[in-house]
Amino acid sequence: MDPRINIIEKRLEKVRRLIAVSSGKGGVGKSLVASVLALTLLDKGFEVGLFDADFTSPSTHRILGVRRLEIREEKGIVPMHVHGLKYMSIVAFSGEETLPLRGADISNILIELFSTTLWGSLDYLIIDMPPGISDATLDIIRLVRRSEFLVVSTPSMLALETVEKLLRLLKELKVPVVGVLENMKMGQSFTIKDRINEMGVSFLGELPFDLKVEEALGDVDALAKTAFARKLAEIVPQIISPHV
């Protein structure tokens, strides 16, 4: 057993639940779901952390409107405080620069961040995962043992197929799956609900395609008022109800 798993488990021992927001492919709204989920849980009175582990295209800092990413070190790394969330992102280290990281570098940074960040006591740590099945995904599954996956899809067949691959992998690795959210829903299009249920996975609901979200990026109050956020808030009880 990798000795770092013990260190990471110790770092996360006061975190009640770890929810890894994931997707089969990019561009389905994973970071948006992760950010708004974190804000919604906070609004319900929970203590919440958000960790942006999407190293190839980190975007939660844009969604939340974080202007300065500064971290303090103090026998570990102290997460930032953003709108009441404890927040950590690779951007705090990399800045806005081009970051052509090799897979092995990403793994090292990920392990480093998980084993040094002082999350303290939290009800929920939301992890914005890299899209798809990458080295970083496999690392998090291996190192952050208590993580439960919340998977985001769109109604597109192309997104669904990659989600099915991810779900098969998670099943094989015996990783718990909270369920699947269908984002960017428009009209009565093809639904992925049946295909998700056939795999024995909870279908949590549909989130609307909402043009207002783009205008609200960076403004958490405007974001909370979007149809997208209101619908997600309705679904949250299903996400946080004890996992079956």
Add this chain to the structure above:
Amino acid sequence: MDPRINIIEKRLEKVRRLIAVSSGKGGVGKSLVASVLALTLLDKGFEVGLFDADFTSPSTHRILGVRRLEIREEKGIVPMHVHGLKYMSIVAFSGEETLPLRGADISNILIELFSTTLWGSLDYLIIDMPPGISDATLDIIRLVRRSEFLVVSTPSMLALETVEKLLRLLKELKVPVVGVLENMKMGQSFTIKDRINEMGVSFLGELPFDLKVEEALGDVDALAKTAFARKLAEIVPQIISPHV
């Protein structure tokens, strides 16, 4: 110098132009642009190859409606023939199975495929790149020396920021950029044109958000009739005009 670069260059010596269709983040329609671009060039009478190098979420086989992915070996790998295209995809090897490849595995498969596939004589080889700046992106830049990048964005600020990162990296590495396409355009939303031009990169045009595309996936004739494909066909002359 990596000796495999010579082998790859020899394999590709009869390919007139190599166009790597890339994006800053996933889900912007990169694979759709790559597939429809390949079909449009074919329609104009060119000899065209399409290589799906998006190992983490290959989807061109779905877009083109390829039912059986079979390859033949004959002093190298013979690409499939799909609707007149020479076609190669990782799926020919991996099948529909979960494929949790590590970065180093992806690099090896990529090098293997580039150094063994017998593309023969082509006017254009379109490469559907992995999204963002990954190991595979860096490998292709290093190994496939004549590749020119065609970058796909959406009107979203989140997509644009990742595109700007990618463009900065390409500039730093002195990789030629054909230009940027703005996909999923709806109404008079925020335009990325000015920001792209400010970077000294050609803005090639806008492609509409088109719900018909989803229904047409897998049916190349239906695909060619979509507003998306018709608009892309109008832009193609700019893509294939001699690079400045």
